[in-house]
Amino acid sequence: MIGKKAKRGLIVIVAALLTLAGAPAGYAQQSNVNASASKYGSDKNEAIVYDFYNSTAPTSYYYDPNDRYQGWNGWTQLTPSLDNHALKLAISGANPQFYSEDQLHLNASIYKYIRIRMMNPNPTESASISWTTTADTTWNTAKSKAFTIRGNDVSYYEYVIDLSQTASWSGTIKQLMIKPEIGVGSGNIYIDYIKLDTENLNPGALTYNFDYDMNGWGVTGGYGGATVSATRGIMTIANTNAAPYVYSPDWLLFDPTAVQYIRIKMKNRSAATSGKIYWNTVADASFNEAKSASFAINPNDSEFTEYVVDLSQTAAWTGGGTVRQLRLDPERGVASGVEEVDYVILDTINPSDLAYTFGSGTADWTSDDSLSAAGGALTVPNTTADTKIFSPNNLNVNASLLKYVKITLKNNTYSNVGQLYWTTTDDPDFDERKSQTFIINEMDSGYTTYTIGLNQNQYWRGTIKQLRIDPSSMQPSGSSQITRIAVVADGDTSAQNGQVREGFLDYTVEDTAAARSIRRADPCRGNIRRTRYGIP
Known part of the structure; x- marks a missing residue:
């Protein structure tokens, strides 16, 4: 099955998972994969994601029927099904409800936000x-919280339930x-995902990514001058x-x-060289x-480009009252x-790229070995099989906004793999979890720009403190030249995503008499899903 966007390419594993032979009992080896997150076996407090994009019933003998719905069960006045990459809930009563799996063991002091992306075509707003x-x-x-939803909605919207100030959200959530x-x-509700999150990233932002359909665009007001x-x-x-x-959904009300x-x-x-945004208000x-x-837009563009329309100084926008459409x-x-x-995002923050060039020195990048800059290029000699360079410390990069790293590199070795590492303010040590491999050209005749996508990597979170780049892995000789390193908000990773997967798979297999809990990578959407198997 092809993933969300065809232009991102089919996602395949670079290398097989390491053999479990010799590993401690109950431990599974780890590998770079296209993954989101789960709570089992992790000490890094990443988000727990229940993603229904590619939930399907596997044919395995060990399949648990609850896995079809990510462990959610206890459907009351609801009939669940999977429809167009979402969880469809057919309502048959005035008090519909459903339950997560039991024994979540969720630390309420860490997981304070629940994010539900859903579409509600019904008139209810509660x-x-x-x-x-x-x-x-x-x-x-006493242990509940109501939240308002948009009635008669024809597009998906992410609702963030903030429990950080709710007194009864405490202890261990079961x-x-x-x-x-x-x-x-009566009617239907559609749920794209449910996330249990540790932080409220970019609150107030609204994203239309056209994953499944028009996301409500062109419904009210339609479109014209085009198909x-x-x-x-x-x-x-x-x-x-x-x-x-083309018109957005109506009644945005932001x-x-x-x-x-x-x-x-x-x-x-x-x-054309220009586009335009119009809006109305309540x-x-x-x-x-x-x-x-x-x-301004690029004419006859061969690639996707992100345009940021800054309305922060536009009085008709900031002073006009609630925006409707x-x-x-x-x-x-x-x-x-x-x-x-590709997408339209109504954002609360303007992402600002971070870029380094080397026309006047090393730009404070360092190495354990010799490092020099001349002619606009940073030269990295391979004196060991683990050659690496380090960015300046305390970068203060917001990982929720800047999700791609671009490296313009000339590889003068027979290595075909590079690796990016990072630290965060919450986790200031370099390790394999906080890393992403990328494929490079062997003995390149010129410079190539490699775009490393980190938007699916569960450890690219919080505030990025420092970067480390291994420009040509496992090569004790040769060198690399780098002319530019940038951390940016947008990038096209289709050239890479046919060969590597974003993220890191880390899981523990519990050796108990009961069913062992493991996590499985979804090969299309790229989220780790928590799945219960009975392993003989």
Whole structure:
């Protein structure tokens, strides 16, 4: 099965998992994979992800039926199924509910946020989550929290339930219960994922990534001057005149003093050089030039480029009141061509790239061995099989915003693998978990820019403190030249993702008389899913 976006390529494992021979009892060896996170066997407090994108029923003899729904069970006034890469819940009563697996052993002082991305086409605007603890196993309203959801919604929206100030969210959480809607008694609810998170990353941001469909774009207001469709994570706008446009979902209802940046990742396959964003508000439902902002785009682009529309200094945006709807004009003035939109993000923070060039020295990069800079290139001689270079310390990089590292490198060795390591303010030591391999050209005749994607890596989190690069692994001779190293918000990893997987798989197999709990990597979506097997 092909993953979310065809342009990212089929994801395959670079090397087989290391053999378990010689490993301590109950321990599984570790390898770089395309992975998110789970709680079993980890001491790093990463997010626990229940992702229904590719939940399918395996044919294994050891298959537990609950795994089809990531361990969620106890469906009451609900009939679950998997539909279009989501958990579909058919409602048959006014008080529908379902439960997580029991014995979560969740530390409430660490996991303080629950993130649910779902679509609610029903008129209800109420939902709730409840929990039990190891000290109090009774379900009651004291251990619950209601949250507001968007009614009659035609797109997915991520709801963040902040439990950091909830007194009853304490101790060890045993089990969760979710009421996805309250009071309607019929209809369907769709859930993309449920995440138990340790921090509230980028609160207020709203993302449309067109993974499954138009995400509600083009429904209210429609589109014009083009034919518009979405497939494989791309919204394609084929121009039929010089003023193509498409409307966002209606009733967005966000605060423009908080959301001040619109990020559009797009490939412009037309000769146009500008696009435009319009908006209306609850107080003024009209679309007009006074409530608009233009942005420059690359003509006839062969790659996806992220454009950031900065509205933080636009008075009509920040002072106009609650924003209701957007209109995207992906290009202006050209009657033919195609625009491909990867995502639209309404963001609270403007990511700022971090880049190093070496025209006037080593830019404070260091090495255990000799390191020199001349002619705009950093020369890294391989004096051992473990040659490495280090960035300056205390980079203060926000990992939730800058998720790609780009390295422009000329490899003068027979190695075909490099490796990136990092430390964080919470975990200041270099180790294999906080690392990502990338494929390089052997004995390269020129410079190549390698884009390392870290948005699926469960240990690229928090504040990045320092980087380490092993530019050509396991080569005790030769050298590498590097002209640029950048940590950026956006990148195209399709060239790499056919050969490597993002993330790190670490799991423990519990040797108990009962069913052993292990974690399995989802080969398409790339999330570690917690799965119960009975292993003989």
